[in-house]
Amino acid sequence: MEDLFNFKDIFKKSALNLESFNSLSYVDMFWGLLISLSVGIFIYWIYRKCYRGVVYSHNYNMTFVLMTIITTLIIMTISTNIVLSLGMVGALSIVRFRTAVKDPMDIIYMFWSVSAGIACGAKIYPIAVVGSLVVGATIWVLSKRKDNGSPYLIIIHYEERAEEDVKRQMRKIQSVLKSKTIRKTGIELTVEIKMKGDNLSIANALSATDGVQDVVVVSYNGDYAQ
Incomplete structure (x- = not known):
């Protein structure tokens, strides 16, 4: 019984300790946001150059940059405190996106932005940079492939x-x-x-x-x- 109370006390101290917010330094925030911005701009450039649809939407392309940065901020926030992570999951579970995505390639760019943002927020910068370069090069080569028209x-x-x-x-x-x-x-x-x-x-x-x-x-x- 005593062990059970000790476990509860340890959990409360680790989960509700507000000092855990200080575990993320300003240097980590700076590099995380800078790299996520750079990767987001790279995604923006690839989408602009490789777009093969009829009507190009500049505003839609901008969302990839913002999505990368915002995802980085979310991962940084929930990584500092377990209570915030649980609350963020609950908040995001009620969000519904009803915008129709007509081109399947647009979904790929969305996943790319989210994945890069997660890697930057988790401070795994090589995965964000190298992975984005590989994905961008693949899209570039395939989009420039000659076809019958x-x-x-x-x-x-x-x-x-x-x-x-x-x-x-x-x-x-x-x-x-x-x-x-x-x-x-x-x-x-x-x-x-x-x-x-x-x-x-x-x-x-x-x-x-x-x-x-x-x-x-x-x-x-x-x-x-x-």
Whole structure:
């Protein structure tokens, strides 16, 4: 029974001792925040250079820098006191993020920022720096890899008499039929194609075809139009 009381006293002293806040020096805080800021800026630069979507969001990219620093602050805070760590876990458990993330690569950048922030907050700086360099180099190489072009949806409205001419133009490129709607006023054809850069020669050729009313080109990521 006496041992049980001694254990409780030891736990209370170690858990509620406010002097444990002084265990983190100003030097550790300075280096932790400086390295997390540097890693966050590196993540920002990689995202900016390797972004392959349609509309780049500067504000969204800034969140990676802030997420790295804030995660570092959280880890530094909860590492100084067990009571704060338990309270922080309880507080964060009720947080819900409802922002839809359309590109799976954006989730990778989020995990990267959080992981780097955790390493900096735990004062494991080599993991934060070397790990970020490896991840950044991997993303850079894969994003610069040459492919057959970016996917696009091309929507064509034409008259029935232009059916053969449109098919002849579509045979010249790699295309996949998505939908075809036949109306009394004309035909609507939706096809997935791949083009490199801003080469819209196929769209220009289709629009110049006799009987074609209009041609619309939409950026497409395989799941949804952007």
